[in-house]
Amino acid sequence: MSQIKSVALAGASGAFGPYVLRGLLDAKFEVKVLARSKKSGHFEAGIDVVEVDFTSVESLTAALQGIDAVVSTVAGTAIKTQGVLIDAAALAGVKRFIPSEYGSVTTNPKVQTFPLYDNVFMIRNHLQEKADVGQLTWTVLACGAFLEFLLASSSTGLLDFANRKATLLDGGDNRLTSTSLTTAGKAIAEILKNSEATKNRVVKVSEIILTQNQLLQIAQKLKPEDKWHTSTVATSALLKEGLDEFSAGDFSFPVIFKIIAGTGLAGETYGSAYDETDNDLLGVQELTEADLTRVVAEKLG
Numbered sequence: 181m182s183q184i185k186s187v188a189l190a191g192a193s194g195a196f197g198p199y200v201l202r203g204l205l206d207a208k209f210e211v212k213v214l215a216r217s218k219k220s221g222h223f224e225a226g227i228d229v230v231e232v233d234f235t236s237v238e239s240l241t242a243a244l245q246g247i248d249a250v251v252s253t254v255a256g257t258a259i260k261t262q263g264v265l266i267d268a269a270a271l272a273g274v275k276r277f278i279p280s281e282y283g284s285v286t287t288n289p290k291v292q293t294f295p296l297y298d299n300v301f302m303i304r305n306h307l308q309e310k311a312d313v314g315q316l317t318w319t320v321l322a323c324g325a326f327l328e329f330l331l332a333s334s335s336t337g338l339l340d341f342a343n344r345k346a347t348l349l350d351g352g353d354n355r356l357t358s359t360s361l362t363t364a365g366k367a368i369a370e371i372l373k374n375s376e377a378t379k380n381r382v383v384k385v386s387e388i389i390l391t392q393n394q395l396l397q398i399a400q401k402l403k404p405e406d407k408w409h410t411s412t413v414a415t416s417a418l419l420k421e422g423l424d425e426f427s428a429g430d431f432s433f434p435v436i437f438k439i440i441a442g443t444g445l446a447g448e449t450y451g452s453a454y455d456e457t458d459n460d461l462l463g464v465q466e467l468t469e470a471d472l473t474r475v476v477a478e479k480l481g
């Protein structure tokens with residue numbers, strides 16, 4: 181495969197997109213941002229931002245002329261819409277497509293009928309169909325849960341640092357692969373630099389495999405005077421509740437989070453940790469216990 185030089189990025193204004201943009205720019209790719217609207221002041225000066233209609237093959241095909249690779253970091257709620265972007269990429273002669281996914285359990289067939297994941301599998305099949313007829317190649321990046329999200333000091337984080345509270349999932353020993361946003365962004369650039377070795381496959385990176393109890397122990401060691409309040413919940417119960425509420429038409433974030441926690445944070449049940457990675461290929465360094473201690477210390481304040 182000839183070298184990838186120009187990259188179109190969809191979803192650059194979101195939570196993960198800016199880290200991918202940084203990774204691509206630092207690796208000296210020519211980047212074109214595809215956006216639904218040009219938000220003034222959102223991107224640094226000099227970034228090529230093109231307004232597109234993500235529902236129109238014509239609009240997207242025109243924007244993708246001369247582009248070697250498309251990276252999508254569109255919102256989880258927009259996963260399905262990537263079908264049009266894939267069709268346009270194939271028509272424009274794009275060589276590589278990286279779909280918005282970025283998880284761990286998303287690659288596990290056991291979740292493919294669950295809401296949130298069914299569209300991920302549909303998009304992966306769509307890409308494989310294009311690859312089968314030689315129209316483009318694809319790579320899925322699995323990076324586990326984003327470290328910043330796992331450590332967010334809120335009800336969605338593994339530990340609520342602000343209130344010294346923890347809801348331990350299945351007792352707190354579930355193993356979870358995790359990678360920071362910055363490292364995941366750099367990994368995308370490395371995938372494109374290693375396009376032959378990453379062709380038509382899931383590429384896995386992991387900075388650390390951690391558990392809630394490990395984080396709690398670090399926190400208690402750093403501040404032994406603090407009293408943590410813990411409770412425990414079964415991820416199977418969260419998943420059942422989430423699926424019932426979702427099928428009853430409640431698509432709110434708390435419901436979605438129950439499904440994510442019931443799968444992505446459920447340890448071995450759905451494969452939330454993996455020991456075999458492509459870290460060496462993509463130059464990803466694993467975090468040490470000392471690194472994790474530094475991160476927890478920052479969160480404790």
Ligand SMILES: NC(=O)c1ccc[n+]([C@@H]2O[C@H](COP(=O)([O-])OP(=O)(O)OC[C@H]3O[C@@H](n4cnc5c(N)ncnc54)[C@H](OP(=O)(O)O)[C@@H]3O)[C@@H](O)[C@H]2O)c1
Pocket residue numbers: 190191192193194195196197214215216217234253254255256257258261280281282283284323324325326329
């Ligand atoms: N592993 C993890 O822990 C983890 C955590 C969170 C997210 N994720 C995954 O990472 C990916 C990105 O998530 P995120 O939280 O960064 O997303 P986000 O911030 O919710 O949204 C990203 C961008 O998607 C674009 N977008 C929204 N709706 C769209 C639509 N209908 N068509 C086209 N573009 C649309 C928007 O960009 P414009 O307005 O500029 O067009 C938005 O800024 C998703 O696949 C998500 O599932 C993984």
